[in-house]
Amino acid sequence: MINFTLSYIKYQDNFPLRRGELPDTLLTFSTEISNKSPCSPSAYLLLRIIKIACPFRKYQKGGIIDTIALSRLQFAATAAFHFIFVPLTLGLSVLVAYMETRFVRTNDEMYLRMTKFWGRLFLINFALGVVTGITMEFQFGMNWAEYSKYVGDIFGAPLAIEATVAFFLESTFIGFWLFGWNRVSKKVHALSIWLVAIATNLSALWILLANGWMQRPVGYVLRNGRAEMVDFMAMVTNSYGWSKFFHTVISGYVVAAFFVMGISAYHILRKSNPVFFKRSFRMAALLGLVSSLLVFFTGDFHAQEVSLWQPTKLAAMESHWETQKGAPYYLIVFPDVQKEKNSIEMLGVPDGLSLLAYHDPTAVVAGLRAFPRDDRPPILPAFLSFRTMVALGMLFILLSFISWILARKDRLENSPLFLKVMLYAIPLPYLATQIGWILAEVGRQPWIVYGLLRTSDAVSKSLTIGQVVMSLVGFTLVYGLLAIIDIYLLTKYARKGPDSDLSPIIKTAIKEA
Numbered sequence: 001m002i003n004f005t006l007s008y009i010k011y012q013d014n015f016p017l018r019r020g021e022l023p024d025t026l027l028t029f030s031t032e033i034s035n036k037s038p039c040s041p042s043a044y045l046l047l048r049i050i051k052i053a054c055p056f057r058k059y060q061k062g063g064i065i066d067t068i069a070l071s072r073l074q075f076a077a078t079a080a081f082h083f084i085f086v087p088l089t090l091g092l093s094v095l096v097a098y099m100e101t102r103f104v105r106t107n108d109e110m111y112l113r114m115t116k117f118w119g120r121l122f123l124i125n126f127a128l129g130v131v132t133g134i135t136m137e138f139q140f141g142m143n144w145a146e147y148s149k150y151v152g153d154i155f156g157a158p159l160a161i162e163a164t165v166a167f168f169l170e171s172t173f174i175g176f177w178l179f180g181w182n183r184v185s186k187k188v189h190a191l192s193i194w195l196v197a198i199a200t201n202l203s204a205l206w207i208l209l210a211n212g213w214m215q216r217p218v219g220y221v222l223r224n225g226r227a228e229m230v231d232f233m234a235m236v237t238n239s240y241g242w243s244k245f246f247h248t249v250i251s252g253y254v255v256a257a258f259f260v261m262g263i264s265a266y267h268i269l270r271k272s273n274p275v276f277f278k279r280s281f282r283m284a285a286l287l288g289l290v291s292s293l294l295v296f297f298t299g300d301f302h303a304q305e306v307s308l309w310q311p312t313k314l315a316a317m318e319s320h321w322e323t324q325k326g327a328p329y330y331l332i333v334f335p336d337v338q339k340e341k342n343s344i345e346m347l348g349v350p351d352g353l354s355l356l357a358y359h360d361p362t363a364v365v366a367g368l369r370a371f372p373r374d375d376r377p378p379i380l381p382a383f384l385s386f387r388t389m390v391a392l393g394m395l396f397i398l399l400s401f402i403s404w405i406l407a408r409k410d411r412l413e414n415s416p417l418f419l420k421v422m423l424y425a426i427p428l429p430y431l432a433t434q435i436g437w438i439l440a441e442v443g444r445q446p447w448i449v450y451g452l453l454r455t456s457d458a459v460s461k462s463l464t465i466g467q468v469v470m471s472l473v474g475f476t477l478v479y480g481l482l483a484i485i486d487i488y489l490l491t492k493y494a495r496k497g498p499d500s501d502l503s504p505i506i507k508t509a510i511k512e513a
Helices: 029-034 041-053 067-106 109-142 145-179 186-215 232-236 239-269 274-309 311-318 352-358 379-408 416-424 427-442 465-496 503-512
Strands: 220-223 226-229 329-336 341-349 447-449
Touching (some): 067 109, 067 239, 067 274, 067 465, 109 465, 239 379, 239 427, 274 352, 329 379
Antiparallel strands (some): 220 226, 329 341
C-alpha cells in the first residue's frame, strides 16, 4: 500500500500558496456553482460540508478547495480504509499457517478446528482487502498523472513485480487452500497456506520498497524532464524501504495477535469452548509479546533512517526548533507552531534526542528553524502522531506480557476484568498502524518524493473539482458499504465460534497418518 498522500493539508499561515502556483485548471467551489457546472446534489452537499466544516479549507487564500486538496483527501480516505485489512492479513496468514502445521505434525483435532475457525476470518478480511486495494492504483493515473509521468519509470517497477509475482501467488494458493480440503494431502494443503503467507508478506515488501524510494529516492537520474531508473538494485537494497518493511509487517503481527486475543477473550468470558480459545489466546499472546518487542526495536532503527534522510520529519515529530549539538529529549513537551517554539518543555534528558536519533550523544540535531517554512511538514499532526504511536507501542508490550503470563499459568478464566480489557483493545493496534502511516506521509510533506517532487506538482492537470468530488462521493459510499459488510461478517462468524463437526477432514487425516 503506497499511502503517499495521507496528509493533513497545510494551513495558510504555515504553507501559503500563491495563486500563480496552482494548476491552470483550478476551479473553486464558488466558481463551479456560479458557472452552473455539472454538479449532482450529493457533490454539492459534500462541497458545502467541506467548505463549512473541513479543517483543510484554509489550504488556499479565501478558503478555496482545489483539486489538490480533494485528491489528497480521496487517496487518504481510500488508502486508510484499505490499510484496515492489510495488517490483519499479514499477521493472521502466518498464525493460520502455524496452526495447520501443528495439526499436520500432531494430528490433534483442536489445531484443525483452530485452523478452520481463524482461517474463515482470515478469508473474509483478505477478500475485502483485495477489493479495496485494486481501486487505489487507478488513482495514480486519474488524480496523480503528473506524478506517474515524472517517476513512473521507477515507481512502476516494484508495483509490477508485486502484481505479477506476489499477488498472483497469494491469490492462486488461497484458492487452492480454500477448495483443497480432502482433495490433496494434508502436507500439501498446509504448504499452500504457507505460500499464501509468504506471498502476502512478499507483496508488502515490494510496495514498501516503492514507498521507501519515495521517502529516500536512490538509483535514478533526472533526464528528459523526469526521473529515470539507472540502478534497480539501489532501490531493492534501499535501507529506508527495508526498515519500513520490517516495522510495518511486524506491526501487522501485533494487529493479528490482539485480534485473536480479543475474540478469544470474548468467548472465554462467555465460557464458550474455553479450551479452544485459551489455547488460541496463549498462542496469540506469545506472538503479540515477541512482535511488540520487535516493533520497538525496528522502530528505533527506522527512526535512525528518518534522522539521516528526512531531518525535517525528525524535527517535526520531536517538536525540535533549534539546531543543537547534544540535543536534549523532553518527556513532556508541546509545540507552539505560531511562535516557533514549545509552549511546554518539562523533564528534559540531556543529550537524549541526539542519542535516540543518531545513537551518539554529541550528534547535531537540526531544528525546524533551520528549514524554510515551505519545506516544513505540518508540525502538530506529525508530533501528535509520533507521541501517540510510541505510547500505544509501550501499552502493547505491557498487555502482551500480562496476557502471556496469565495464559501460561492458566489464570485467564479467573481474570475477567483483564479479558474485558483485551476485548476492547482489539481496535488499538489498528489505530496505531493508521497513526504510523499518518506520521510517515504527513511528515514527508510538502514532498511526494522527498526532495525531488512536491505534492502540489504531482496532481493531474486536467482534473476538475466536480470530477474529484463525484469519485470521492462514490468511493465513500462503496467503501462505507464494504465496511458494514466486513464488520457484519467478522462479528457473525467470530461470535459463532468453531465448527463442531470436522469428521470428514479428520478421517482423511487419520488415513494419511
